[in-house]
Amino acid sequence: MMLNNIVLKTLRDKRRAMIGWLLVMTGMSLIYALYWPYIRDNAFMGQMMISYLQSFPAGLIEAFMGSNLTQFTTHAESFLDSELFFIFVPLAFILFTASFGSDVIAGEEDRGTLDLLLSNPISRSRILLEKFAALTSYTVLLGALLEIELVVASVATNTNINFIHLTDITLSVILLGLVFGSMALALGCIGLGPSTSTGVAASLGVASYFINALATTFKDLQPYRKYSPFFYYIQADPLINGLNTGDATFLLALTIVALLVALFAFQRRDISV
């Protein structure tokens, strides 16, 4: 069953990586989801946390936790936004998708198995699209399981979270992940090795985060913020305000552009031995 086509074979190959990232993400998220009720129910503790955070320069806090600190101890969405969705979850998604995206073509080429695969009556574009479908499937599954976990945790701890907005931020982080996953895929298709493709895509992801996060403090960065995919992921605060369709469409468009570049490059170049 898992060997019926390239999508299923790729899912089979990547299941261990998927489980690993799932454990990291859900484990970390569960800690914060269960920690939130203590802050909510303990005003002293909440105040202490706010005071502690305020002891740091405001720019530093904004760079790593966003600007939702005012409601940090009173609204679960603000808490999860700052602690999970501002930096940890998106960067984890980017690392997962970048390593996945670079491995499916560049990795297979590097291991030398791409020759045998290409000797079958399957076009290069179909191979690429099936592998991208596998990447998308696991990224969506990762997001869905993360959301289910947060929903269950919030019900169990009697935490009031807007589940629709939770879906919005999940969708947004999936789209952000796919941007860098398809970018890594495209870099691999252009001819970069798997490590380089992962490194370049992940580094661009981190750079994109910093450009967006530091732009609120360093005004010189403001003009560049609109070039950062992170900006379109978080600027509308989907967990608090809901999904901004324009931002989501932009992230989707970036993914499609990267995928088209991958298709164009893979179709035309020599496969290395």
Next chain:
Amino acid sequence: MVDNIIIAEGLTKFYGKSRGVVDLDIEVERGEVFGYLGPNGAGKTTTIRLLLDFIRPTRGQAKIFGNDVNQNSLDIRRHVGYVPGELAMYENMTGKDFLTYFAHLRNGVDWDYVNRLTERLDCSLSQAIKSLSHGNKQKIALIQAFMNKPDLLILDEPTTGLDPLMQREFYRMIEEVKAEGRTVFLSSHVIPEVERICDRVGILREGKLVAVEGVRDLKSRSLKHLEIHFAESVPKEAFVGVSGVRDVMIENGIMHCTVVGSLDAVVKAASAFPVENIITHEPTLEEIFMSFYGQGDKA
């Protein structure tokens, strides 16, 4: 129906400034076993990868079944079985899983036939590929190439790692393919192998096809190093001038010489003396080229 299964015209590949292959003109006929002979680095694998559209030519073109290898690659690959020279497989799969996956990618195969191939090659499919020896991996690669009974087999050094018993079985499989009117394009640097199973041989050197010979012609022109142990000392003059014999050297009753073509004359000359042993050594490819093209002509 196309009679020339493979046609290459001026097929050339450069990797930047490095030479791959230059101006190849090849024709392989239906039902033929065509050997592609050349030392490592001559361009055998480059040619095969051009034919399978893994790499694109710098100039020139190639056709398989009358279709351009780039424009109609998908149609071509439906009817081609391939074994790569640098064998790399999905190491975490078992042989069975590997064949199952490839069978799906080819829209199914006759599993009875696959099982027969597996038995003939004495191959274990239940173990993870990473735990197999190179020879056993090669057997699985051969099964995947043969399993959908392709009209054309493109095999890059297919007997690498096979023990002599399995090599013989492989030769029988090639003979069966030929008997069914299917075509084989096989690269090798092992002359006896090519002599045994091929109808014609293309000789590749430094990226250029220097000759296409019938195997019979190749045999008649190929050379062997001969070592004859005599029970007594023998005069060198008895062998100098014998047809096809050159480089005669005699020491302590052992004669060393090089023979081009048939051994008949030298064996008859030796029979005048008490012979204890005859040993032949296969020449290197470089020596074959020298015998074909002379010391000064490398192209």
